[in-house]
Amino acid sequence: MTHDLIVIGSGILGLATAFLAHKQGQSVHVIEAEAAPVHSSIMNFGHACFTGQADLIQPVADRARRGWLQAAQDTGLWAAQSGTWIPAVTELEMQVLREFAAHRGEADVTLVGPGEIRDALANPDLEAVGGAHLPRDMRVNPREAAPRLVAWLASQGVTFTWNTRVTAVSDGRVDTVRGEYSARRVIACPGDQLRGLFPRIAEGNGVRVCTLAMALLTRPGRIPVETALLTGTSLARYDGFAAMPSVPQLRDELASREPELVAMVANLMATGIPNGLLVGDSHAYSLSPEPFIDEALAEVLIERASYYFGLGEPVVRQRWLGHYADSAERNLVLVHPDDSTTVAVVTSGIGMTLSFGIAELALSGQVVEGF
Ligand SMILES: Cc1cc2nc3c(=O)[nH]c(=O)nc-3n(C[C@H](O)[C@H](O)[C@H](O)COP(=O)(O)OP(=O)(O)OC[C@H]3O[C@@H](n4cnc5c(N)ncnc54)[C@H](O)[C@@H]3O)c2cc1C
Structure with missing residues (x-):
């Protein structure tokens, strides 16, 4: 036919x-x-x-x-209109979020105080100066x-x-x-x-292949399944945020505050799914990547992501090396x-x-x- x-x-x-x-x-x-x-x-x-x-x-x-x-x-697939949370753990991260909110407007970017971001991530101990919620973003599994x-x-x-x-x-x-x-x-x-x-x-x-170290952690019940977390490295990465005037300064700050994350070209982020919390990721580029995950690198990602959620002893349930098509052009x-x-x-x-x-x-x- x-x-x-x-x-x-x-x-x-x-x-x-x-x-x-x-x-x-x-x-x-x-x-x-x-x-x-x-x-x-x-x-x-x-x-x-x-x-x-x-x-x-x-x-x-x-x-x-x-x-x-x-x-x-x-189709009945799960799609949560729950937005993204971005905690600011330094004044400069908050400054980028303020610039982005002013640029896009309140319907797209809601600035929040430290209390609200701690509640959103169910972590009363998070040392955040504030943050933002992006209500239009969605989650799927x-x-x-x-x-x-x-x-x-x-x-x-x-x-x-x-x-x-x-x-x-x-x-x-x-x-x-x-x-x-x-x-x-x-x-x-x-x-x-x-x-x-x-x-x-x-x-x-x-076109080349980008490989990314990923892990699935046990998700404590206090962290909602629809959670989506972006961090300072994400502000320096995604084109929309990265166009903000204070991002070059933020990149300098990240280079001295988080040299390991910067060295692995990290976009430190996390999302919930029914059977856990997805955390990652690093970025490496090659035409034919080797399949190995560097344990030290993977541990840094898990430790930093755990910090945001107050996971004292994260339980790793799966690891994998993700891959997708990439081009620098x-x-x-x-x-x-x-x-x-x-x-x-x-x-x-x-x-x-x-x-x-x-x-x-x-x-x-x-x-x-x-x-
Ligand atoms: C770790 C990781 C995290 C990511 N996080 C996000 C995120 O949070 N948000 C986001 O938007 N994106 C994210 N991405 C990127 C996103 O996953 C990819 O951009 C997207 O899945 C690409 O979809 P695709 O259909 O083009 O490719 P694929 O899912 O790779 O599908 C391509 C399909 O084509 C088939 N195929 C190839 N060649 C042939 C052939 N000759 N004949 C028949 N079949 C063929 C393959 O078998 C494959 O099934 C992430 C990717 C990774 C790896």
């Missing part, structure tokens, strides 16, 4: 694309090399950090937010979202071909290790395996190698956040400057 659309990849970007195309009434066929979604889209924090993205891509973030809400409504989408799409008649690697794509023809398929349009969402399918596009956009590769083919890869750690927004761009062919 020939479909309107073949989607390559059952990560969150492929599934968001399949979801929106199905809602538009298209017949959709998803082809996936693995037997289930097991790559970046289940390895992450499930943090939909709309507010921290650059001003220019806020319209895409808004579409992504609507997409997540629609998907939650249709990365271990649940993709499987839920797969199950719902399959129940709605979307075709899934698992265990089948695509080897070539052109003009609506898709060659796989099991034979050939065709469709009116093909949207390839291969994540950090872009190089295996479109090596020239990967090389032309400087851009946050998104969205190209059309021929009239029937679109390639979409998020090349920064924001693919969960923007998935449904980027899927909409891939389907519409619209170009957005600023990624």
Whole structure:
């Protein structure tokens, strides 16, 4: 059977694309090399950090937010509109939050005092000078979202071909290790395996693999499951915060206050899921990363994250080395190698956040400057 659309990849970007195309009434066929979604889209924090993205891509973030809400409504996947908490543990962190609040306005950024941030993190001993809440941000469970989408799409008649690697794509023809398929349009969402399918596009956009040390801790009952924590390193990292005037000074402060975190290019953050507290992460870049997690580095992340929640003796239940597609040149590769083919890869750690927004761009062919 020939479909309107073949989607390559059952990560969150492929599934968001399949979801929106199905809602538009298209017949959709998803082809996936693995037997289930097991790559970046289940390895992450499930943090939909709309507010921290650059001003220019806020319209895409808004579409992504609507997409997540629609998907939650249709499929029953868990999506909490609980926002993000950012404690300021120094005056300079608070200054960046004040600048961001003044820039974005109260609907996006609510400044809070030390008491409120301590309550939010259920840690009365946290030495915070204040903080902020970003109410538009959302939480999903990365271990649940993709499987839920797969199950719902399959129940709605979307075709899934698992265990089948695509080897070539052109003009609506898709060659796989099991034979050939065709469709009116093909949207390839291969994540950090872009190089295996479109090596020239990967090389032309400087696409490499980012690896991240992650851990799942036992989450004490006092910490709500929908918790999302960003910290000073996040303010220095996400494009929206990083555009604030005091961020260069904050980077200097972090370099002397938290040299280990800065050396590992950390974005110290944490989110709750039903079976624990996800904490991380470091960043290292390579075309072919080694699989090893440096224990000393992982311990620093766990110790620092535990500080924010007052976890005296954190219990580590799982560790993993996450990976996603990255490029030093851009946050998104969205190209059309021929009239029937679109390639979409998020090349920064924001693919969960923007998935449904980027899927909409891939389907519409619209170009957005600023990624
Ligand atoms: C530790 C960690 C923390 C993160 N935290 C966040 C966060 O808090 N918020 C956020 O927004 N983002 C976060 N990210 C980034 C986010 O997870 C990714 O950007 C996103 O999951 C990418 O989705 P994807 O669908 O493009 O890729 P993937 O999930 O990797 O899916 C790609 C799929 O394509 C398949 N595939 C590849 N090549 C072929 C082929 N030739 N034939 C068939 N199938 C193929 C693969 O098997 C895979 O299933 C994090 C990532 C990690 C690793």
